[in-house]
Amino acid sequence: MHKESIYGLTLDQLTSWLIEYGHKKSRAVQVWDWLYRKRVTCFPEMRDVNKEGLQLLADHWVIQSIEEDYRQESVDGTVKFLFKLKDDNLIETVLMRHKFGLSVCVTTQVGCNMGCSFCASGLMTKKRDLTSAEIVEQVMKVQHHLDQAKQDERVSHVVVMGIGEPFDNINNVVNALRIIKDHKGLAIAEKRITVSTSGLADKIYDFADYNLHVNLAISLHAPTNKLRTRIMKINRVFPIEELMRAIDYYLKKTNRRITLEYILLKDLNDSREQALQLAALISDKRQLTNVNLIPYNPVDEHNQYQRSEQESMLKFYDILKKHDINCSIRLEHGTDIDAACGQLRCKQIKSDQTNR
């Protein structure tokens, strides 16, 4: 019998399941504690769970379902993991060190169907969605890696910005977020979790209604429909006006700030005029938005795109600031190890193929 990883259950789901099999609610809390606080990797290590309980768990579930295939460490402390799923698909997860803590960037799909023309992940069409367990296990694997070093380090932040479009797999992503933020478990604070979407406007409404209290980032990357459609196919389905309406709903419903991501691409979206257009587009919501200007990480297959000159980036930033737009320039991590979205996996797959 194929067994799923127990990391895919929320505490409520685990509790109902155990009650169905005649166990008390307290058993679920006990198992949860072993999984997320003591972080054991096999059931027999749950020492105070009785024999029948252990047998029941082992008959139906496994704890770990993905394995580390490859790991790359950067001089700045960034670690990029390549994980192999049960069906041999490969995904990547990145650990980043910041002044404010340790963040993990998780993947939500094998490949991505959104096909943004600057992105390496979009080169691999989606093979399948990740399960909630596979999303949670990426964080657990990174935490186990930290536990092994015995420096008492904890993952403090999670960003859902790896391969895939989270809102194209929203149910599994939301379930996974409920698991990682559960205060009896990993307890990653809601305000330290960020989900990034390419702008599936219909799902932004749903996400607002889920009441998760986590942060939302939206990949805007262009201030006009003409340019956005050219670089992001999703803009044909949800043009900027619809996206802005969904953002307004989200802001009103949650009263949480959002981040607008804007990759600066040389001679494409980085002019003075485009900075003014962007400032005008979001001026009515500037109290609740932050623009995050992102230096482009060049992708071999998309060599028509280049990173903006530093001078253009700073000018763009200044114009936004002059118009009272909150904005920042993203710091880069692990550039010596290809930490850009999708790159490591592409290279690994390429070398696997050439070795065949």
Ligand code: SAH
């Ligand atoms: N699919 C989601 C989340 C994953 S991508 C999304 O698109 O938002 C996370 C972020 O990385 C997005 O803002 C995306 O546009 C950006 N990105 C993709 N390729 C990049 C590259 N080569 N350099 C810099 N940022 C990139």
Ligand code: SF4
């Ligand atoms: Fe998919 Fe995001 Fe890459 Fe676009 S930027 S192809 S949505 S992963």
